[in-house]
Amino acid sequence: MFGSLWSLPVSESRPRIIPEATVARLAVYLRVLAGLAGDGRSHVSSGELATAAGVNPAGLRKDLSYLGPCGVRGVGYSVSGLRERLTTALGGERSRPCVVVGLGRLGAALADYAGFASRGFEFVGLLDADPQRVGDCVGGCTVRPIADLESVVADTEAAIGVITTPAEVAQSVCDRLVAAGVRSILNFAPVALTVPPGVDVRKVDLSVELQVLAFLDQQRDGGRQPVTVPVHAGLGAQR
Amino acid sequence: MFGSLWSLPVSESRPRIIPEATVARLAVYLRVLAGLAGDGRSHVSSGELATAAGVNPAGLRKDLSYLGPCGVRGVGYSVSGLRERLTTALGGERSRPCVVVGLGRLGAALADYAGFASRGFEFVGLLDADPQRVGDCVGGCTVRPIADLESVVADTEAAIGVITTPAEVAQSVCDRLVAAGVRSILNFAPVALTVPPGVDVRKVDLSVELQVLAFLDQQRDGGRQPVTVPVHAGLGAQR
DNA sequence: AACCGCTTGTGAACGCAGGAACAAAGTCGC
């Protein structure tokens, strides 16, 4: 009875689950390591890496510990070794096809950005409802009509869908992407998308970012505003 | 840290600090409320608001409770009343001047986006180092040379600085913004900016978002489950 | 070969966020 518990519940060697917050930071470490490798560095300490990534050294070590021991005590981490380790942990360096729906200003900026290709993300499908945009060439790929969504997803075997359409149509676009087989979605439209289980959605909300900054600003200089409604303005200070 | 900060006699019992995660959600609620007001709704329940915002109803009520009681039991929240309350809490509806440094694809998309103005964020200063871009008109504002940074910040009394330059120059741009008086910075360049105390930085890292999606995708494929979609409908996992 | 300094890896504590359950309170129907 107890013996079976001790043997192995469901886990194997080192497949401990990695918190999502840690995964996000691992991606940052990987980028910093790429820069270090370009500078010809062979080893790096947790302190230096942490400074470059803007995090706490102890937290960085704990993050890396999810991958098992990958440093040498007294020396630090091998840049190339750690880079390889992180790359594999984050999903390998294989190419990941992505589709972008809605090639307005934001969508076009994303599709044209060279920084994604170096990480394995290739924008192989561009879709828009505007006939004037269809046929345009953005980042080496031609914009196709939204009616082709299903076939484009199928042909390219796209793993990630990026939604940069107006908010009103974002949910319907999302539904079509999911139905076509996309299971990872990056949403820039200011709406909360509803998806079936098994589909991951990440939302980037730039208005919220600005609003949080505005809040922190107001909180910082609490009483510099003699304007409207001063009654309830008693918030605590700092940070 | 300094708990004694709110020990002074405040008649209103609202000295509790608002967690940053809550602030971000408050901004989302505010946007949803704007849509509801446009539909002519006068009242809304926490459940409905939570569904539209993609969060848990109990969590929503807890978020709102940081502002004090602002709903009516048995009825719900007044759309206009809550909207006003949230607007005040998030920094008022006064215009917040912003400057954008680096008007490439991404910077131009931001400066030209109409959705920010409705929240009080006005892009009153656009700066770029490329002589070819200087003089361009983006979103009703003229691009000026980067040498004018200090004078533009001073003239517009800009509260927020948005950095969309290449990563190599982001830190120097940041330093100049801070020296010019900007205390809130939204950074899109893939570097960790160093700023003096009293300055807030928010970073938007799109590569990391994609990388996290790739990781979740790989993790999911460990079981290699097809697109099943069981009858367990309801709310999908947001975030 | 042993020592010493440096760095990693991990265990424990703390604080925070999220979720569920429950009591208060106000409204609607009769």
Added chain:
DNA sequence: GCGACTTTGTTCCTGCGTTCACAAGCGGTT
């Protein structure tokens, strides 16, 4: 006018994430 229903506001609790601190391990040195 009163009861019952609806919805809020709050409290408790659980789990996660972050930080501190320290023991363990490795390289270089004597």
